[in-house]
Amino acid sequence: MAILLSMLSPIEILPAVLDSRLPKFHIGTNPPVAYLGGIPFYLLYAGQSLCLKHLIGSVGTAIITSFLLFFSVFYLFGGISLIKKTTLQNFFINKSTKYWNAFSALFKKLISKQSYLPKPSIRLSEHGSSPVLPSVPPHASPISIESLGNFPPMNKAPAKHSSSLSEGAHFLAPHPCKRLLSNFINPQIPQEIKESKITPLPQPLLGQKSGSCPKIKNLVEGEIKLPQHYLLSKHKNVQPESLQAELQKKALTLKQTLTSFGIEADIGNICSGPSLAAFEVFPHTGVKVQKIKALEHDIALKLQASSVRIIAPIPGKAAVGIEIPTPFPQTVNFRDLLEDYSRHNQKLQIPLLLGKKANGDNLWADLATMPHLIIAGTTGSGKSVCINTIVMSIIMTSLPSDIKLVIVDPKKVELTGYSQLPHMLAPVITESKEVYNALMWLVKEMESRYEMLRFLGLRNIQAFNSRNKNEAVENSYDKEIPEKLPFLVGIIDELSDLLLSSSQDIETPIIRLAQMARAVGIHLILATQRPSREVITGLIKANFPSRIAFKVANKVNSQIIIDEPGAENLMGNGDMLLVSPSSFGATRAQGAYICDDDINKVIKDLCSRFPTQYIIPSFDVFDNVLSNDSEGEEKDPLFPQAKMLVIQTGNASTTFLQRKLKIGYARAASLMDQLEEARVIGPSEGAKPRQVLMQSPQEG
Numbered sequence: 001m002a003i004l005l006s007m008l009s010p011i012e013i014l015p016a017v018l019d020s021r022l023p024k025f026h027i028g029t030n031p032p033v034a035y036l037g038g039i040p041f042y043l044l045y046a047g048q049s050l051c052l053k054h055l056i057g058s059v060g061t062a063i064i065t066s067f068l069l070f071f072s073v074f075y076l077f078g079g080i081s082l083i084k085k086t087t088l089q090n091f092f093i094n095k096s097t098k099y100w101n102a103f104s105a106l107f108k109k110l111i112s113k114q115s116y117l118p119k120p121s122i123r124l125s126e127h128g129s130s131p132v133l134p135s136v137p138p139h140a141s142p143i144s145i146e147s148l149g150n151f152p153p154m155n156k157a158p159a160k161h162s163s164s165l166s167e168g169a170h171f172l173a174p175h176p177c178k179r180l181l182s183n184f185i186n187p188q189i190p191q192e193i194k195e196s197k198i199t200p201l202p203q204p205l206l207g208q209k210s211g212s213c214p215k216i217k218n219l220v221e222g223e224i225k226l227p228q229h230y231l232l233s234k235h236k237n238v239q240p241e242s243l244q245a246e247l248q249k250k251a252l253t254l255k256q257t258l259t260s261f262g263i264e265a266d267i268g269n270i271c272s273g274p275s276l277a278a279f280e281v282f283p284h285t286g287v288k289v290q291k292i293k294a295l296e297h298d299i300a301l302k303l304q305a306s307s308v309r310i311i312a313p314i315p316g317k318a319a320v321g322i323e324i325p326t327p328f329p330q331t332v333n334f335r336d337l338l339e340d341y342s343r344h345n346q347k348l349q350i351p352l353l354l355g356k357k358a359n360g361d362n363l364w365a366d367l368a369t370m371p372h373l374i375i376a377g378t379t380g381s382g383k384s385v386c387i388n389t390i391v392m393s394i395i396m397t398s399l400p401s402d403i404k405l406v407i408v409d410p411k412k413v414e415l416t417g418y419s420q421l422p423h424m425l426a427p428v429i430t431e432s433k434e435v436y437n438a439l440m441w442l443v444k445e446m447e448s449r450y451e452m453l454r455f456l457g458l459r460n461i462q463a464f465n466s467r468n469k470n471e472a473v474e475n476s477y478d479k480e481i482p483e484k485l486p487f488l489v490g491i492i493d494e495l496s497d498l499l500l501s502s503s504q505d506i507e508t509p510i511i512r513l514a515q516m517a518r519a520v521g522i523h524l525i526l527a528t529q530r531p532s533r534e535v536i537t538g539l540i541k542a543n544f545p546s547r548i549a550f551k552v553a554n555k556v557n558s559q560i561i562i563d564e565p566g567a568e569n570l571m572g573n574g575d576m577l578l579v580s581p582s583s584f585g586a587t588r589a590q591g592a593y594i595c596d597d598d599i600n601k602v603i604k605d606l607c608s609r610f611p612t613q614y615i616i617p618s619f620d621v622f623d624n625v626l627s628n629d630s631e632g633e634e635k636d637p638l639f640p641q642a643k644m645l646v647i648q649t650g651n652a653s654t655t656f657l658q659r660k661l662k663i664g665y666a667r668a669a670s671l672m673d674q675l676e677e678a679r680v681i682g683p684s685e686g687a688k689p690r691q692v693l694m695q696s697p698q699e700g
Contacts, residue, residue, distance in 0.1 A: 377550025
């Protein structure tokens with residue numbers, strides 16, 4: 001209706017009425033045409049191109065009504081709720097921001113040039129005594145600075161023009177449609193001031209770098225981004241429609257099986273993961289949980305499952321969990337885990353994107369809180385793929401300045417591809433003699449960091465990196481204190497092979513790091529194919545509370561690695577059990593998979609973004625340094641006790657020290673070497689026992 005009325009009514013009806021009804025006012029001796037309220041109200045009504053006079057015309061009414069009509073239809077058809085969705089909301093916000101910036105730039109350009117409005121004009125008389133008052137002023141000549149001096153004084157008007165002024169002739173300003181606000185506010189600048197030479201301030205260059213400008217530095221750092229998700233291949237897993245029906249059939253078979261053995265129970269929730277299906281069984285009152293657990297093989301027979309794992313009971317629930325392989329297994333894509341983690345609000349310090357649980361939830365862990373990890377599994381169980389997943393989780397979510405890696409690969413083919421990573425502290429270690437040097441370097445770094453924290457009065461690495469820097473205190477320290485300490489993650493593959501082949505005691509620095517290195521940001525990840533008691537000793541097991549078990553050979557190995565049986569029944573190919581301090585019991589999950597091509601793409605992309613800068617070119621150079629340092633240091637803490645045992649008993653052998661001091665072979669052999677250097681015992685004479693050179697004080 002408003003559109004039709006605006007089209008039928010002439011544009012001049014309402015403005016003409018307002019022009020005739022509003023009173024005028026006078027300024028000085030020249031009474032211009034103006035309206036009630038003074039200059040601001042006049043400008044609001046008819047002073048600019050976008051004014052009230054134009055808005056209430058036909059074109060303005062049509063525009064306003066069209067906008068209201070469009071918004072009403074958009075609101076009635078649910079457009080507001082559609083915009084509130086996350087994806088569309090981000091789309092509209094990005095598009096509106098883009099168009100608003102473009103419109104603002106165009107508007108500022110027009111304002112600066114002032115080309116959209118003509119300059120105001122006033123026609124003056126040629127005699128210079130008084131202005132000529134035309135009857136219609138649509139076209140006036142531009143005002144000039146020189147003609148300003150020809151104006152008569154405000155208080156004395158010439159007599160010959162007084163009659164014309166008194167007859168109602170008015171001094172007319174420019175047309176309202178061609179008037180600028182600056183004509184009322186900004187004074188005219190004299191010509192001599194315009195022509196004066198004023199040296200302007202230098203303008204900063206657009207791409208100029210300045211050391212005193214932190215914003216430019218942040219922008220430069222912001223350009224360096226981590227590898228994008230599109231570098232990884234994406235496998236689309238489609239769940240068949242018959243999956244739910246198949247699981248319901250399995251649940252009915254499970255209930256009938258339990259009933260046939262005299263166990264009354266109800267089936268609760270059914271959770272389906274990528275490779276597992278879990279059933280919640282609620283036994284009736286009087287049913288023993290151990291009775292259900294004893295039917296493991298019978299349930300596997302009735303459900304036609306390759307393996308069955310019974311959780312009796314589920315921690316935190318009054319139910320028993322029964323896990324079987326899903327009829328339609330799927331692969332857990334590492335890219336899906338990475339995309340879910342990037343959308344997650346809570347960020348981890350050292351993220352480990354391991355896989356998906358039996359119920360389909362993502363399995364993430366923070367190595368900083370674990371704080372060390374042991375991975376065990378036979379060949380083909382998925383242990384090596386898990387190590388690659390852990391390394392990829394770190395390098396794709398953390399900058400090289402935040403985390404440094406020390407990788408040991410005795411097989412020389414599994415992890416050597418990571419040598420050129422910018423996250424590497426040193427090239428991948430493949431020789432067993434370098435492993436001891438690397439571990440001893442980590443021990444010395446741990447002690448150095450603790451001394452630094454003690455001097456600054458801080459507790460851990462998180463407090464150090466978030467401290468308020470006091471230059472006076474830090475400069476008084478005898479060593480240079482860095483701005484930030486990176487996390488150090490040591491990954492050792494094939495631990496059992498290293499313990500057998502290395503001539504040095506590798507277990508001692510591992511235990512020291514596991515006991516003390518958590519607070520200073522040093523963490524270890526050990527992997528082995530043979531989780532026996534000789535490899536995973538009591539001290540190692542006590543200081544590694546987080547452990548991952550893939551398929552192992554027997555129940556004994558499962559008991560060693562996760563303190564309970566069950567790992568021997570895993571299906572392999574990434575099927576794992578995770579034990580951590582934050583969980584009750586073992587958590588079953590399917591490990592993520594990442595192919596070699598994706599790993600090579602990410603490594604190539606990282607090497608193109610960040611240069612490879614080793615802090616330590618090789619641990620071979622530390623062999624002599626560590627040996628020279630050990631000469632000036634104290635001997636093994638057990639050296640006095642071993643010395644007294646040898647002198648009192650007169651027996652000096654490696655096996656004797658192992659049995660009496662309850663230590664490993666490498667440490668006992670090292671003690672024998674120290675006793676020989678101290679002239680306590682004689683050199684080795686083949687199969688003959690060593691001669692004890694020193695005697696006890698009582699015998700002397």
